[in-house]
Amino acid sequence: MLVLTFPGQGSQHPGMGAAWAGTESWAVVGRASEVAGRDLAALLLDADANELRATRNAQLATYVTSLVVLDALRRAGLPDPEVVAGHSLGEYTALTAAGALGVDDGVRLVTARGEAMQAAADERPGTMAALLGLDVDGAEAACAEAPDAAWVANDNAPGQVVVAGTTEGVATATAAAKARGARKVLALPVGGAFHTPLMASAATALGAALGAASFATPEVPVVANVDAVPHADAEGWPALLVDQLTAPVRWRPGIEGVAADTRPDDLTILEVGPGGVLTGMAKRIVPGVRVASVADPTDVEGALGLLA
Structure with missing residues (x-):
């Protein structure tokens, strides 16, 4: 196939x-x-x-x-x-x-x-970050700590989820993701909070x-x-x-x-x-x-x- x-x-x-x-x-x-x-x-x-x-x-x-x-x-x-x-x-x-x-x-x-x-x-600036070592449920829980400011944007692969939102929202979500066990957080070089x-x-x-x-x-x-x-x-x-x-x-x-x-x-x-x-x-x-x-x-x- x-x-x-x-x-x-x-x-x-x-x-x-x-x-x-x-x-x-x-x-x-x-x-x-x-x-x-x-x-x-x-x-x-x-x-x-x-x-x-x-x-x-x-x-x-x-x-x-x-x-x-x-x-x-x-x-x-x-x-x-x-x-x-x-x-x-x-x-x-x-x-x-x-x-x-x-x-x-x-x-x-x-x-x-x-x-x-x-x-x-x-019009509405934002950013994105990849979370490594965290599943999509963990990423969603992390984003919930920044309501209406951070969301899961990509469910890419096991242990690789991208979040996006306002700069402040993503900072809050990534900090929460690290506390939940994310191995690494990578800021992505993109121009907005896509898929949010x-x-x-x-x-x-x-x-x-x-x-x-x-x-x-x-x-x-x-x-x-x-x-x-x-x-x-x-x-x-x-x-x-x-x-x-x-x-x-x-x-x-x-x-x-x-x-x-x-x-x-x-x-x-x-x-x-x-x-x-x-x-x-x-x-x-x-x-x-x-x-x-x-x-x-x-x-x-x-x-x-x-x-x-």
């Missing part, structure tokens, strides 16, 4: 497109630049870490780079997966990979999402853009972040994508569900795009699973070799 996963914001890094420039798959960047009305090649090749950290840049850069990698894998003979999933922003890439969302609509939606989330973060009620204004703005987009029946099921369930039809995605902005990403239960009826050695999970964070999560969620991260051209052959 083959599962494709797509990373979200935070996986971007300077020069993330350099290895792909000049390949046939780089044509994806030109098309996306036309739709976005921006020089995305410059973003993928020349932008520094501070420029890429901005939400409006990070999301487009990650989405487009993942599509470049996907195109290269397909040109090299990647077989069709049985299911796809994307983490936060990566859900848009997963929908595009599944044929549920066209590239043009995807670029427009990711642009709108990034702008809406940036505006919401400017502080993103409510972004949900309203994104809803209008989603109303103008066309969704088709996906060629393979797409696991939704909000309910951790594979969806095999087009209906419901606009609402799921709006809800995703203010609800936690349920990544761990989503991957657990996909793997539930498959032996780990019969399951291959490929991470398609920059970074390798989801690959590490997959190993923790499904011990013994075959995994590979494809971020540059040198990764393609090895990843396809897992499927031989």
Whole structure:
């Protein structure tokens, strides 16, 4: 069984497109630049870490780079997966990979999402932190000590939960998490409290853009972040994508569900795009699973070799 996963914001890094420039798959960047009305090649090749950290840049850069990698894998003979999933922003890439969302609509939606989330973060500033060594119940209890100021934002993997909220709220929640046994707390370099009620204004703005987009029946099921369930039809995605902005990403239960009826050695999970964070999560969620991260051209052959 083959599962494709797509990373979200935070996986971007300077020069993330350099290895792909000049390949046939780089044509994806030109098309996306036309739709976005921006020089995305410059973003993928020349932008520094501070420029890429901005939400409006990070999301487009990650989405487009993942599509470049996907195109290269397909040109090299990647077989069709049985299911796809994307983490936060990566859900848009997963929908595009599944044929549920066209590239043009995807670029427009990711642009709108990034702008809406940036505006919401400017309006209601916040932050995020990863809690290591604490389960989701412990994280929720820690957030309860900062009511209406901190929430669980990502249930990523066993012992890895992300909380988000106001700066003060997250400080209170992380202190409570340490008291409850969290081994380590890592501040995340993001520009807002994503997947919390502080993103409510972004949900309203994104809803209008989603109303103008066309969704088709996906060629393979797409696991939704909000309910951790594979969806095999087009209906419901606009609402799921709006809800995703203010609800936690349920990544761990989503991957657990996909793997539930498959032996780990019969399951291959490929991470398609920059970074390798989801690959590490997959190993923790499904011990013994075959995994590979494809971020540059040198990764393609090895990843396809897992499927031989």
